[in-house]
Amino acid sequence: MSDIPADLKYTKSHEWVRDNGDGTVTVGITDHAQEALGDIVFVETPEVGRQVAAAEACAVVESVKAASDIYAPLAGEVVEANEALGDAPELLNASAHAEGWIFRLAPSDAAALDALLDAAAYAKVLEEED
């Protein structure tokens, strides 16, 4: 059973979103997603300063199996990317919800965060996929 922390928000495309409380959010892929992808060997993070639309493909995670797009959960500006993933993409497997974060975003509409899935709703998405 995957780990679904209650303090995070989620998307149907298996990103997690943490509200940093300072007008930014942190984005990564869920434990379920890393498990399904298998060993991750390369991560292409978005450029800092890039404006992204909600659901826009803005990062790529490559596992031993295949390449997968990562989608911006909200519209906004990329304010930081996780540089550590350049040398250690396996952080996504080892620590999907913490050290394996992918980028930070300043959402253009903070209220849009509320519309994302909560842990219970994401758990339901996973159940329906099975």
Place this chain on the structure above:
Amino acid sequence: MGSRTPLFAEHVRLGARIVPFGGWDMPLHYGSQLEEHHAVRRAAGMFDVSHMRPVDIEGVQARDFLRHLLANDVARLTQPGKALYSCMLNPEGGVIDDLIVYLRGPEHYRLVVNAATAAKDLDWMAQQRAGFAVDIRPREDLAMIAVQGPEARTKTLPLLAAPLAEQAQALAPFFATEHEDWFVGRTGYTGEDGFEIMLPATEAATLWQALEQAGVQPCGLGARDTLRLEAGMNLYGQDMDEETGPLEAGLGWTVAWEPAERDFIGRAALSAQRERGGLRRFVGLVLEGRGVLRGHQQVLIDGEVDGEITSGGFAPTLGGSIALARVAPTIGERCAVLIRDKAVPARVVKPPFARHGKALIDLA
């Protein structure tokens, strides 16, 4: 649901991620594909390859039949137990399948063909056997386990019955031996030493569990693919197929042109290809920029698309990305690969990339 090998319950017990492959439900990995890969390069791993099909070819004209059927020449098999890698071609020179053929004795051969192509192969052999006194017997009663890695032989030998263990210990590379219904070849698909063991399906789980007890790492199809790619070995359906023949797939060395009078299927087509010239080259690539090479990515030579990756991926032993590619003969020492619309530089190399536990090509 696909077909299941006699070891399916073992895979489930070991927590494998099961995926469909060539009509079979097979283990992709048992947790970490990377760890499985490293186990084979550094110690020993085992693969359930029971989806592959042994086919026994027997009869007074077995040799004549195979000399007609296969592009490599079984007349090269002069010692019992010796193995030969060959393509089985169609008349147009395309590859119906690639296979290993073992000489078991006078008039006795064993072929091992790919899982996804087994039914097609048997149909083709049935069509071609007319006029030859041969029996063609697919061995669905056999399972097959490959044990590979520097420690594979020492971990396997104590688990074999006494006479077989003695014979297997004495095997030179690319030879096989047998005892009753057990068949042990010192062959494989990883670039490491090891055995491929064919045995009665009913005994497969017992051997699998004994190997597990001996510390042999169960490995799935994922690691099998990265290991064979590092070893520079072709995969049927990706690197060659019915449209693309051996001369453009790095398999020219498997075509036995001599003796000139041997009329194997596809010979005329290959001869014409050779005379026409301009054949595409089959090369290894090492990615110098960031990303991962994948099958079907386009190769740029001097900025123009002039080739395609046939197999690509992350190479755990090298810690970077490598590929096999079919490209224009004009390729030099460098090229670029289109990864998500960006041209990423790559170096052209001669496979293999890794064998016997070591990287043979420097990434830097």
